[in-house]
Amino acid sequence: MAQPYFEIASAPCPLQRNEFYMHLYLRQTGSGSDRTQAEIVPPKEPNSFGVTHVIDWPIAVVPEPAATIVARAQGLLMQAGLINPRTYTSFNIVFEDDRRKSNNQWAISSGTGGFALAHGIIRQKVMPLDGRRDTNIKELHIHAFYTPMNNSVVPGATDGKS
Structure with missing residues (x-):
């Protein structure tokens, strides 16, 4: 008999929520050998509509250029708005710290x-x-809540490795 493609389990108790706060510094550099973004779709008129950049901005605990990078x-990043230009940005924060790395997981809500x-x-x-x-x-200033999850292997699930 084939295993069903989904299962529903009751959760008799509410999930625990934890709160965290981080104070970090993100560096954006648009050109030069140390650039952290690149244009991949050229702008259209008016107002640079549609210009799109791929980004890899370093994040550190202090604002100095030589600071240790803790995440990226x-x-x-794209220009969205014909009349009233607004920037739309969508990114993952990828931590360099082994305690915060997440491997073989896809985000469902965040x-x-x-x-x-x-x-x-x-x-x-x-x-x-300056400069x-x-x-x-x-x-x-990052302020969020998260729900600690039991990351044990779910029966029938794979970790993405072949």
């Missing part, structure tokens, strides 16, 4: 690994920067 914001089912907000503030005009540093 990897994804897309976070994976140690931050399963995360939801919250990120407040950003652009910091003044390079093509570089921004954003101070990030």
Whole structure:
């Protein structure tokens, strides 16, 4: 008999929720050998509509250029709005720290690994920067909740390895 493609199990108790807060700094560099984004779709007129960049912005615990990178914001940035231009950004925060890495998991609603089912907000503030005009540093205040999950192997599930 074939195994059903889904199962439903009762959860007799509410899930535990944990709260976390992070204070980090994200660096965006648009050109040069240390650039952290690249244009992959050229802009259309008016207002650079549709311009799209692939991004790999380093995130550190201090704003200095030589700071240790603790994570990366990897994804897309695009100009969305014909009349009132707005930037749409979608990225994963990929932690370099082994305690925060998530392997062989796909996000259903948001976070994976140690931050399963995360939801919250990120407040950003652009910091003044002397020197390079093509570089921004954003101070990030991340405040979220997550639900610790039992990551034991589910019967019949695979880990993506062949």
